[in-house]
Amino acid sequence: MSCRYLLTLLCLFCACSNILYRAGGDYFPLNPGCWWKYLSDTDTVYVSVQDEDTVVKGRFCRVVFRNFYPEYWIKGPEAIEKFHVRVTGRPNTEDTLEARFGTVLALPLVDGSSWNDVFRDTIVIRGTDTIPYEHSLSGRVSMVDSISTPAGTFYDCYRVDFTERIIEQTAESTASVLWFAPGVGIVRRQTADDDEVLVEWGTE
Amino acid sequence: MPAISLVSILVTGSINIGGNAGIALPALNLTRYHASAATVGTQIGWTSNRFSLELGYSYAGLPGRPQGVYYLTLHNLTLCAAWEFLHRRSWGLELSLGGGTGFVRRTFGQALETGRAPSLLTGLGFVQQQGRSRFRLAFTNALFLQTPGGRLDASWIPQLRAHISYVL
Numbered sequence: 001m002s003c004r005y006l007l008t009l010l011c012l013f014c015a016c017s018n019i020l021y022r023a024g025g026d027y028f029p030l031n032p033g034c035w036w037k038y039l040s041d042t043d044t045v046y047v048s049v050q051d052e053d054t055v056v057k058g059r060f061c062r063v064v065f066r067n068f069y070p071e072y073w074i075k076g077p078e079a080i081e082k083f084h085v086r087v088t089g090r091p092n093t094e095d096t097l098e099a100r101f102g103t104v105l106a107l108p109l110v111d112g113s114s115w116n117d118v119f120r121d122t123i124v125i126r127g128t129d130t131i132p133y134e135h136s137l138s139g140r141v142s143m144v145d146s147i148s149t150p151a152g153t154f155y156d157c158y159r160v161d162f163t164e165r166i167i168e169q170t171a172e173s174t175a176s177v178l179w180f181a182p183g184v185g186i187v188r189r190q191t192a193d194d195d196e197v198l199v200e201w202g203t204e
Numbered sequence: 205m206p207a208i209s210l211v212s213i214l215v216t217g218s219i220n221i222g223g224n225a226g227i228a229l230p231a232l233n234l235t236r237y238h239a240s241a242a243t244v245g246t247q248i249g250w251t252s253n254r255f256s257l258e259l260g261y262s263y264a265g266l267p268g269r270p271q272g273v274y275y276l277t278l279h280n281l282t283l284c285a286a287w288e289f290l291h292r293r294s295w296g297l298e299l300s301l302g303g304g305t306g307f308v309r310r311t312f313g314q315a316l317e318t319g320r321a322p323s324l325l326t327g328l329g330f331v332q333q334q335g336r337s338r339f340r341l342a343f344t345n346a347l348f349l350q351t352p353g354g355r356l357d358a359s360w361i362p363q364l365r366a367h368i369s370y371v372l
Contacts, residue, residue, distance in 0.1 A: 016319070016320055016321045016322055016349065016350050016351065017318075017319030017320055017321070017350075018319065018321075018350045018351070018352045018357075019308045019310065019317060019318070019319025019320070019321065019350075020234070020306075020308060020319075020321050020348045020350060020359035021350045021352045021357050021359065022317075023234060023237065023238070023276055023308075023310055023359070024232065024233030024234040024235075024236055024237070024238075024359055025233065026233075026236065077236075077237065077269055078268075078272060106312075107237065108236075108237040108268070108274060108310075108312070110274070110310050110311070110312035110315045110316075110317050111315060111316075111317040112312075112314070112315035112316060112317070113312040113313060113315035114313075114315070141315070144317075153353070154353075155352050155353040156352050156353075182352075
């Protein structure tokens with residue numbers, strides 16, 4: 001009987017939940033030379049981080065190529081920010097609706113945490129016409145998960161549910177779910193019509 | 205027979221009760237989001253000549269880096285054994301080894317994540333005993349062990365603490 005109590009006590013003391021491992025984990029590595037290859041139903045996506053930083057809007061940022069199209073990211077201690085650009089076309093000219101860094105992830109990731117990044121502006125065209133514009137991106141860490149991909153099984157991943165809403169002349173809303181693995185980054189990206197999974201990753 | 209030996213060992217020693225305060229310095233990966241913080245605790249110990257055994261509790265609340273809405277709090281229950289490798293009449297230097305369990309809470313605004321991690325402690329300390337007061341200044345390495353994906357991983361939180369106890 002005493003042995004059973006001792007074993008129960010030992011199990012209670014030894015059971016761990018990897019919480020400190022997650023607390024110190026880098027869930028969005030943006031180191032120069034890092035690359036990821038994803039496979040979806042319709043496409044292969046290559047993502048890589050350029051070796052040298054660049055300056056956008058007076059801020060140093062990392063250049064990340066997603067299928068050779070550049071994206072600009074800033075990794076700070078409190079947030080991961082992305083440079084959002086949106087233009088509207090008119091005959092012979094273009095109007096910039098949005099060109100700014102917005103929060104994509106609030107750090108550190110904690111199960112249940114949520115954030116919302118909202119940008120509102122009114123664009124004046126030809127001195128008289130106005131276009132109200134709004135771009136919001138909200139995220140919520142919905143669970144700690146393990147996920148299997150062709151690149152392997154990743155443990156202690158955070159699943160983040162995103163909702164992006166853009167109101168220009170019409171309103172459009174898109175939902176996506178991303179899984180972030182410590183030391184790896186995004187291992188799966190699921191949208192309404194696509195499901196990307198990590199196939200390979202590494203550093204050049 | 206072993207019970208009699210244990211009783212005789214216990215009788216020859218002394219019991220002390222006290223508190224401790226110090227600083228917890230998160231290291232390695234934990235420095236990414238956590239800053240150092242004050243730590244406080246309490247302990248009950250038994251000392252006999254060069255050997256001591258101590259049951260302790262400590263609390264540390266590590267703020268986010270930079271300080272904001274994020275916090276990591278750590279409640280640590282430990283059992284440590286120490287041996288004075290240098291023993292003088294009223295002071296000594298000791299090495300300690302122990303284990304325990306850490307109860308961890310991470311909060312980010314309203315979000316809360318809780319968990320537990322077994323800990324391994326090693327330390328080096330200076331001890332001084334005068335009359336009924338016992339003072340110890342110790343540097344302790346607390347390694348919290350985890351098994352992500354089946355492999356062993358450790359989170360390191362070194363601590364510098366001053367312990368003051370009353371010898372009963």
